[in-house]
Amino acid sequence: MEDEIQILRAAFPSRRIELSLVEPGEAMVDASRLREAVANLVSNAAQHGSGETVDVAVRGAEGQLVVEVSNDGHLSEHELSNLFEPFKATRRDFHGQQANLGLGLFICRQIVDAHGGKISIASNSGRVRVSMQFPNQ
Numbered sequence: 001m002e003d004e005i006q007i008l009r010a011a012f013p014s015r016r017i018e019l020s021l022v023e024p025g026e027a028m029v030d031a032s033r034l035r036e037a038v039a040n041l042v043s044n045a046a047q048h049g050s051g052e053t054v055d056v057a058v059r060g061a062e063g064q065l066v067v068e069v070s071n072d073g074h075l076s077e078h079e080l081s082n083l084f085e086p087f088k089a090t091r092r093d094f095h096g097q098q099a100n101l102g103l104g105l106f107i108c109r110q111i112v113d114a115h116g117g118k119i120s121i122a123s124n125s126g127r128v129r130v131s132m133q134f135p136n137q
């Protein structure tokens with residue numbers, strides 16, 4: 001996980017990416033898929049968040065591995081309603097050859113679902129927080 005965070009720090013030098021690892025324990029997680037999901041979430045926080053700091057918290061809780069990525073920002077009820085759908089991008093998300101197709105959170109959900117886990121996103125008090133829970137077996 002530290003390696004992936006180092007790579008993301010290099011990719012987003014203007015953001016401060018803080019990692020907190022608290023007794024993550026054991027979980028049956030495909031390591032490269034977990035890194036892919038974390039990279040998607042941290043990229044989102046860096047690209048779409050409004051603050052400088054991105055917090056990544058990894059901890060064990062009641063037999064689950066919990067990974068939370070949070071940043072300053074706000075999402076409306078309407079925006080929150082379809083964030084895990086694929087291809088939700090609008091025309092304004094296209095910049096020349098580069099497009100944000102709106103697949104990032106969809107892919108995270110696929111990865112979490114494949115592990116029998118749960119993913120959620122919440123926006124409150126000026127903070128956007130995505131939480132992934134992976135069961136421990």
Ligand SMILES: Nc1ncnc2c1ncn2[C@@H]1O[C@H](COP(=O)(O)OP(=O)(O)O)[C@@H](O)[C@H]1O
Nearest residue numbers: 044045048049073100101102103104105106128
């Ligand atoms: N951490 C975040 N903070 C604020 N907005 C976010 C965050 N993550 C996602 N979003 C919003 O949700 C949309 C969908 O995210 P995602 O599925 O990763 O697609 P993409 O990044 O390709 O647009 C983003 O375009 C952005 O508007």
Ligand SMILES: [Mg+2]
Nearest residue numbers: 040044104105
């Ligand atoms: Mg994205």
